[in-house]
Amino acid sequence: MAPNTPAILFEAQGPVPFPLAWDWQRRLQRRRFDDPSAPDALLLLQHTPCYTLGRGASLSHLGFDPDHPPLPLYRIDRGGEVTHHGPGQLVLYPVLDLQRHGGDLHLYLRALEDVVLAVLQELGLEGQRIEGLTGVWLEGRKLAAIGVGARRWISQHGLALNVNGSLEGFGAIVPCGLAGRAVGRLVDWRPCLTPEQVAPLLLAAFAHRFGLTLRPPGPEEGLGES
Amino acid sequence: MATHEIFMPALSSTMTEGKIVEWLKKPGERVERGESVLVVESDKADMDVEAFQEGFLAAVLMEAGSTAPVGETIGLIVETEAEIAAAKAAAPSPAAAAPAAPAPAPVAPPAPVPAPVAAPVPVAVSPRAGDGRVVATPRARKLAAQLGVDLAALRGSGPNGRIQAEDVEQATGQPVSVARVAEGTAPAMAAPAGNGAAAAPAAPAGQSFGRAGETVAFNTLQQAVVRNMNASLAVPCFHVGYTITTDRLDAFYKQVKAKGVTMTALLAKAVGMTLARHPQLNASASDAGMAYPASVNVAVAVAMDDGGLITPVLASADRTDLYSLSRNWADLVARSRSKQLKPEEYTTGTFTLSNLGMFGVDRFDAILPPGTGAILAVAASRPVVAALKDGSIAVRRQMQVNLTADHRVIYGTHAAAFLKDLADLIENRPERLAL
Numbered sequence: 099m100a101p102n103t104p105a106i107l108f109e110a111q112g113p114v115p116f117p118l119a120w121d122w123q124r125r126l127q128r129r130r131f132d133d134p135s136a137p138d139a140l141l142l143l144q145h146t147p148c149y150t151l152g153r154g155a156s157l158s159h160l161g162f163d164p165d166h167p168p169l170p171l172y173r174i175d176r177g178g179e180v181t182h183h184g185p186g187q188l189v190l191y192p193v194l195d196l197q198r199h200g201g202d203l204h205l206y207l208r209a210l211e212d213v214v215l216a217v218l219q220e221l222g223l224e225g226q227r228i229e230g231l232t233g234v235w236l237e238g239r240k241l242a243a244i245g246v247g248a249r250r251w252i253s254q255h256g257l258a259l260n261v262n263g264s265l266e267g268f269g270a271i272v273p274c275g276l277a278g279r280a281v282g283r284l285v286d287w288r289p290c291l292t293p294e295q296v297a298p299l300l301l302a303a304f305a306h307r308f309g310l311t312l313r314p315p316g317p318e319e320g321l322g323e324s
Numbered sequence: 325m326a327t328h329e330i331f332m333p334a335l336s337s338t339m340t341e342g343k344i345v346e347w348l349k350k351p352g353e354r355v356e357r358g359e360s361v362l363v364v365e366s367d368k369a370d371m372d373v374e375a376f377q378e379g380f381l382a383a384v385l386m387e388a389g390s391t392a393p394v395g396e397t398i399g400l401i402v403e404t405e406a407e408i409a410a411a412k413a414a415a416p417s418p419a420a421a422a423p424a425a426p427a428p429a430p431v432a433p434p435a436p437v438p439a440p441v442a443a444p445v446p447v448a449v450s451p452r453a454g455d456g457r458v459v460a461t462p463r464a465r466k467l468a469a470q471l472g473v474d475l476a477a478l479r480g481s482g483p484n485g486r487i488q489a490e491d492v493e494q495a496t497g498q499p500v501s502v503a504r505v506a507e508g509t510a511p512a513m514a515a516p517a518g519n520g521a522a523a524a525p526a527a528p529a530g531q532s533f534g535r536a537g538e539t540v541a542f543n544t545l546q547q548a549v550v551r552n553m554n555a556s557l558a559v560p561c562f563h564v565g566y567t568i569t570t571d572r573l574d575a576f577y578k579q580v581k582a583k584g585v586t587m588t589a590l591l592a593k594a595v596g597m598t599l600a601r602h603p604q605l606n607a608s609a610s611d612a613g614m615a616y617p618a619s620v621n622v623a624v625a626v627a628m629d630d631g632g633l634i635t636p637v638l639a640s641a642d643r644t645d646l647y648s649l650s651r652n653w654a655d656l657v658a659r660s661r662s663k664q665l666k667p668e669e670y671t672t673g674t675f676t677l678s679n680l681g682m683f684g685v686d687r688f689d690a691i692l693p694p695g696t697g698a699i700l701a702v703a704a705s706r707p708v709v710a711a712l713k714d715g716s717i718a719v720r721r722q723m724q725v726n727l728t729a730d731h732r733v734i735y736g737t738h739a740a741a742f743l744k745d746l747a748d749l750i751e752n753r754p755e756r757l758a759l
Contacts, residue, residue, distance in 0.1 A: 154345040154365050178368040203369040204336035230551055232368040248335075249360065249372040 103138070103198075106319055107301065107312040110143035113185050116150060116172050119143055122321045123254040126193040130252045138198075138310060141191040142301065144293060145183035147267055152178040152245055159272035168270060176255040178232070178245035179275030186263020186283070188293050188300055189256070192308075196251040199308060207232050207244055209307055210257045214242040216303035217259070217296065221288055231276065234259075239282025243274060259300065261285060261293045327411050328377045329459070329486070330399035332392040335366050338541045341393045342366045349381045352408060355401060362388075362399070379403045382411035395461050397486060460487035533631055545632025555694045559609075563689050564736065565726045566743040569751045570705040574721055576754040580646070589638075589650040591702060592622040592677060593757045594749050596641025599675055602742040606674050608697040609732040619643075623673025623693070624653070626660055634660050635693065637673045646758050681705060687724045698729040698739070 108122070119141060126139045148170040149160075155173070157164050159180045164171060169182075183189060190213075196206055211227055214234040218225040218241070226235045234242040242259040260283035268281045285291050305312050315321075332342050345363040349355055360372040361381060379401045386398040402411045460475050464487045480487035534540035542550055577587060599606045599620045607616045620642040623635035636656035638649055659665050676699040678690045683704070690701040705723035712718055725746075729739050749756065 152365075152368070153363055153370055154343065175363070175370060175372075176368075177365045177370040202336045202338075203371065204338045204367055207367060207369055229554060230547075245368045247370040247372075250374065 102309060102311045104313055105138035105140055105194075105305075105308075105310040106315045108139065108141045108143075108315060108321060109297075110141070113146045114143045115146050116148045116170065116174075116183065119145065119189070119191065120172075120174060123191050123193055125321060127249065127252050127254055130193065130195060131250065134195075138195065138308075139193045140301075140304065140310075140312065141189075141193070142297060143189050143191075144185050144187060144263075145189055147182075147184040148172065149180055149182055149267075149271065150174050150176075151180050152176050153247075155179045156275060159275045161270040161272075169267065174247075174255070176245040176247040178243075179273075180271045181243045181245070181258065181273055182267040182271060183258060184263050184267050186261055186293060188259045188261055188296055190259075190300060190304065191256045192253055192304070194253045194308070196248060196253055201251060203246070203248065206246065206253065210244050210246075211242075213300065213303045213307050214257060214259055216307065217299045218284075220299050220303070221284065221291070221296075223284075223287055231274075231279075233274065236282055236287065239280045239286075240273065240276075241282050241284065259284070259296070261296050262291060326379075326403040326407065327382070328379070328401045329397045330361060330373065330375075330401060332386075332394050332396045332398050333364060333371065333373055334394045335364065335369060335371050339366045339394055340541060340543050341391050343391045344386055344388050344398065345370065346388050347384055347399075348372075351381050351384055351412070353381050355379060355381055361401075375401055377401055377403070380405055380408055382408045393461075461489060464489045464491065531629075543631050545628060545630070545634070549633050552694055553691060556691050559692055559694075560731045561692050561728050562731050562736070562739075563726055563728055564739040564743060565687070565724060566747055567722050567724050568747045569710070570721045570723055572752065573750045573754040574705065576757070580758060583647060584654075585646055585650045586653060588624055588677075588679065589646060589653050590754075590757055591679065592624060592638045592641050592653070593644075593646050593649055594746060594754075595675065595677055595700060596620050596622050596638070596644075597757070598742060598746040598749060600642035601745060602738065604734055604738045605698050605729070605742045607733050608674070608695055609730055614733050617674040619674070621672050621674045623670070623676045623696075625676060625678040625690075626657065628660070634665070634670050635673055635676060636660055636665060636670050637668075639672065675699070677702065681723060687726060689726045690728050692728050692730060696730075697733045698727055701726040701728070 110119075122141060126141075129136050149167060149172070151157075151171070151173045153173070153175055154177070156179065160167075160171075162168055196203070199206065199209070208227075211232070211234050215225045215227075218234070218236065223236060225241065227233075228235055232244050233240050234244075242257055244257045246253055246255050248254070260281065262283060262285035265281055265283060273279075273281050284296065301312060304310070335342065342364040343366065345365045347362045349359075349361050355361055355375040355378060357376065357378040358374050361375050362373050364371050364373055380403075382400045382402040384399050386392045386396070392398050400411050402408055459480065460478075465475065475487055478487050478491050480491055533546075573590065577585070577590060580590075599622075603616055606620055607614050609615070619640045621637045621639045622641040623637045625633055625635050627633055636653075638644070638652060638656075641649060644652070656665065656669060659669075673693070674696060676690070676693050676696060678699060679702040680688055681702055681704040684706075685703050686706065687703050688701050690699045692699050703724045703726070705721045707719050708722050710718055710720040710722065725743065727739050727743060
């Protein structure tokens, strides 16, 4: 595709409850169905604490009763197992027409890993991939979780990068269904790092990897109650 | 007849199969064009699969939870409610949820399958569903390209006349082999080194999964091997070799062969009996320490024709009699070929045997499968000029075995004691294998 295609960036200010961000993504997806020429869009935000389960996820990775979860629990339309979101974790939800970006879901997962690896490199850290385990790892700890869903090749969901949030919420689950694999956060390698500092790196890496130029939404492109 | 197939979509060029997460429609339900019918998952990505035609979901051929190769027919859509029953009747019954790709769908339509013939012979072109395009599985297309078969001239045995790989094979007169299993039946009757002639049944011509210039994605079985091989790099292994004289074993094998005993069963029994006396060789390293399994399960590595490797397990090989072991092995191999092994039949080995003797290999070493402590590589038994203890010289049949062991659990002395006992059993008391 042509380099530097414009894409709309929505950046939320405060923590966003999961259902709201999910609704935004579905609206953006629907816009693409209605208007195939609509631009790619990107949501960058942090969530209020919650758990989400992929469509095929197993309940056996929950350390609690799914009917009485300690935090809100959502079963959503992405691939992968259970994960945890909360403040201090940067969440990037690209709503892209994947046909314009290779038309290959595995390639897309690898590209999202590339984005996180590039951010780590900017911070002087060498992240890793583990074959067969989608995500980005640093010294055996999982820093970024990735899970996507697509309909007519329009993507939703995406990646979550732990920056400085509490990891306590991961204690009650087996993240991504991987027993014996620890979760990590950037602040344990780069003290004092905040999501506000990492956000521009993440956006720059994403824009570079996908050949997009990010711009704020125009007056007609808002998401309503945000 | 207006039946439209729903295929397992390719969500990626590296995707060979996908998992059906959920059917969003039930058989008999109406579907609109563009409406999501099911959800497919591959890796951590989900995709909604939509109907390209409006109509009714007539049949679900693969249940939620099952895995199907890319291009496989997984459901049928018909245009009118009246056609549902007919489409259902013509369709194979749904495959139950299985952890691995199920075997190709059974033959459904009334079209008689052409008998195997010696050369490519065009078969009367069968009318295609709808628009006359050729409907074939990806594997059938690839095979047809490789074998030079014209797909348009074939009659498919799949749902609604879809051409399967078997149909292509049949058209070329090739046997309908789902998967050839290279399995050791003897520690090789290979020719003595030096004369250059292979006395053993000729080894198959070198196998390849792609053509020159191609890069071919790993299939599921091959991917499993990649994972296991990479995992083995984290295990500190060492190797110990031993030469075992097999004249008495070979003589004993001749006696029991008529009773259906195979060399694989003899070797597995010998290893099993020796393991029972050397539990350290049956143990493996775990996070909690050294794990001693409750039974001695000897896995035997078997190469699959379509790539990958499987290790069917002879459970309790130390306590199962030789004749049952032989029968169990024949059954396991047959079901490996048709890919009908249950996971517990190939994942529960506590010790692995790998035999390349039938190809005349004189020595090799094996890579340790994850979760076990040791694997024994068995090479060909060959006549050699041996110096005996009393100083005389004689011709003896000997084979080399080579043990790969995890040094966290198994030390050199453990390996040596095990091999010494195994050699003693095979060299001096092979008839005990039948007790």
